[in-house]
Amino acid sequence: MKASIEENIAQVTEQIADACRHAGRPVASVSLLAVSKTRPAEDIRAAHACGLNRFGENYLQEALDKIDELSDLDLEWHFIGPIQSNKTRPIAEHFHWVHSVDRLKIGQRLSDQRPEAMPPLNICLQVNISREQSKSGCLPEEAPELAKALSQLPGIRLRGLMAIPKATDDEQEQRRAFADLRQLLEQLAADVPGLDTLSMGMSGDLIPAVAEGATIVRIGTALFGARIPKNV
C-alpha cells in the first residue's frame, strides 16, 4: 500500500511539474492538496512520510476523527465539502482552510466561530463556474459582491476562488472553464486585496487547470486509488 502511494505521489508531482514547465510557471507556484476523503488515517500517514502535509476532507465527522488520530503530525487540513450552517463551529475550530464557502452566512458563522487564539481561517469562495443546475457554488455574477463582503470579516481571510467545472473529457472545454475562473479572480482582485489562490483541478483535469493558473490542485484518486464507497 505504502509503495503504491509513494509511486502515485511521484507520478502526480511529475505531472504537475511538467504542466508548470509547459505553462512557463515556477513549479513551486502550484501546491498539491491530497484529497483523503474515505481513506483511512494510515494512508495519510503514508503520504505524509513521502513529504505531503496538506490534506483535503469532505465529510466533517470523518475528518474530525482523522484530525484527532493524526494530531502527532504537523498537517494542514482543508475542508472542501458542502457545508451545513449548523456544522460550521467544528470547521472553524479544526481546519486551516475552507474551499467550499458559497454564501455569506457560512462565511459570517466561520468568522464568528474562529477561535481568537488562531490565525484567521483561509477561505475560498466556491463558484458554480459551469452554471450547472443544483450544483454547489455561487453564480459568477454573484461573486464580486460576495467576495467584498467576505473579505471584510475579521475571523476569515478570503484567499481566492474554488470551482469544480462540469465533467467533460474535452480538454478545450476543461480549459475554458478554468480560464473563466482565472478571469473572474483577476476581476475581483481589482477591488479586493490579498487574492492569491485558484483552487482548481482534480485527478482528471489537473494539467489544463495548471495551464490556466491553478495554485492549488485537489487530487484524490490519482494519489490514493479508487475511493472506498461510503455506505450512507
Ligand SMILES: *Cc1c(COP(=O)(O)O)cnc(C)c1O
Ligand atoms: C473528491 C474531490 C476531489 C478529488 O477528486 P479526484 O477526482 O479523486 O482527484 C477534489 N475536489 C473536491 C471538492 C472533491 O470533492
